[in-house]
Amino acid sequence: MITTDFAAGAPCWIDLGAPDVPAAAAFYSAVLGWEYESMGEGEDMEGGMFRKDGKIVAGLGKLTEEGARPAWMIYYSVPDADAATAAVERAGGTVRVPARDLDEWGRMAQYSDPLGGEFAVWQPGTSKGVELVDEPGSLSWTELYTSDAAAAKDFYGKVFGWWFSDMELPGGKGAYALVTPAGQAAERMHGGVLELPAEDLDLADGRPYWHPVFAVTDCDAAVSAVTGNGGSVQMGPEDAEGVGRLAVCLDPAGADFVVLAPSPG
Numbered sequence: 001m002i003t004t005d006f007a008a009g010a011p012c013w014i015d016l017g018a019p020d021v022p023a024a025a026a027f028y029s030a031v032l033g034w035e036y037e038s039m040g041e042g043e044d045m046e047g048g049m050f051r052k053d054g055k056i057v058a059g060l061g062k063l064t065e066e067g068a069r070p071a072w073m074i075y076y077s078v079p080d081a082d083a084a085t086a087a088v089e090r091a092g093g094t095v096r097v098p099a100r101d102l103d104e105w106g107r108m109a110q111y112s113d114p115l116g117g118e119f120a121v122w123q124p125g126t127s128k129g130v131e132l133v134d135e136p137g138s139l140s141w142t143e144l145y146t147s148d149a150a151a152a153k154d155f156y157g158k159v160f161g162w163w164f165s166d167m168e169l170p171g172g173k174g175a176y177a178l179v180t181p182a183g184q185a186a187e188r189m190h191g192g193v194l195e196l197p198a199e200d201l202d203l204a205d206g207r208p209y210w211h212p213v214f215a216v217t218d219c220d221a222a223v224s225a226v227t228g229n230g231g232s233v234q235m236g237p238e239d240a241e242g243v244g245r246l247a248v249c250l251d252p253a254g255a256d257f258v259v260l261a262p263s264p265g
Contacts, residue, residue: 002133002140002190006077009160009181010190011142012129013075013122014212015059017068019253021047024060027251031225031259032137032214036060055131057138069203070253073110073120074142074210076160081107081123084159091158101125113155117144117208134215140260141213142179142191149177149195152208156193164193170241203256211256219245219261226251226259 006012018024025036028050034057038048047061063070078084081099088095088111096118097110106125112118122129132138146152153164161182166175177193180186198206216222219237226233226249234256236247244262251257 001187003188004129004131004133006124006128007181007184007188008077008079009162010077010184010188011074011139012077012124013059013120014072014130014139015061015075016070016072016255017061017063017065018070018251018255019063021060021062023252024255025050027229027231028058028060030229031222031231032216034058034137052132052135052137057130057132070251070255071118071204071209072212072255072257073118074212075108075120075122075129077129078121078123078160081109081121084121084123085109085111087159091155093155093159099123113152113208115146115148115151115208116204117146117152117210119210136215136217138215139212140215140262141258142210143213143258144191144193144208144210145196145201146193146208147196147198147201147206149175149193152193153177165189203254209256211258213246213258213260216259216261219247219259222259222261223247223249 028034034050034052036050049056050058085099092114094112096112099107099109101107104125105127107123110120134140156162162179164177166177169176178189179191180189223233223237230252232250234248237245239245244260246258246260248258
């Protein structure tokens with residue numbers, strides 16, 4: 001589970017880079033019941049915050065990087081963004097955005113892992129991260145699709161100190177590596193790593209990619225909202241034993257995310 005005390009190495013923030021900010025705001029409001037709060041004025045909104053029940057659940061910004069695809073960025077909490085940068089470089093990763101302060105809120109940096117999967121870190125200042133998690137309409141899990149799970153586990157283990165436990169997938173489809181922050185109990189696991197053939201990673205031209213999993217009360221209703229508002233479904237809805245009912249979705253611009261109605265209990 002993800003909590004808002006944000007242990008070191010735990011996911012603490014997500015934001016979406018979208019080519020059309022108003023369209024993205026309308027889509028996620030319809031699908032997840034979010035309220036959008038613009039940080040700009042007028043019709044040409046460059047970005048802002050999403051709230052659920054008054055609490056911040058995500059950020060939204062204009063996609064400006066040339067050649068970049070619309071996507072969610074996941075940030076992991078660290079005590080020192082500069083030390084995280086050094087760890088990324090030692091482990092063979094690449095710095096995409098050097099560590100920098102965002103006023104008094106905190107310090108951030110963005111990276112790529114050795115195979116090209118993009119992620120970020122957040123060193124908290126006055127803001128520790130999102131204000132609602134593990135509830136309907138909020139972040140409940142993070143997931144990496146990669147062509148080399150062993151390499152991913154080695155890299156992220158060196159950077160964050162994560163520990164991994166493999167769970168066999170049904171039908172002999174390989175293993176799913178569960179991720180837990182360093183020094184935390186198993187119930188604090190916050191994500192997973194799934195190995196897929198490079199040809200199945202076409203969203204990112206064969207490179208790995210992270211995506212968020214959002215909790216919902218009704219997966220089928222969420223999927224209907226996705227397709228009814230211009231999005232599409234890559235997989236599902238389907239039941240995963242002991243996990244819940246889930247679907248892998250794309251928003252109208254092509255950013256991927258998962259909706260999950262957790263199993264009771």
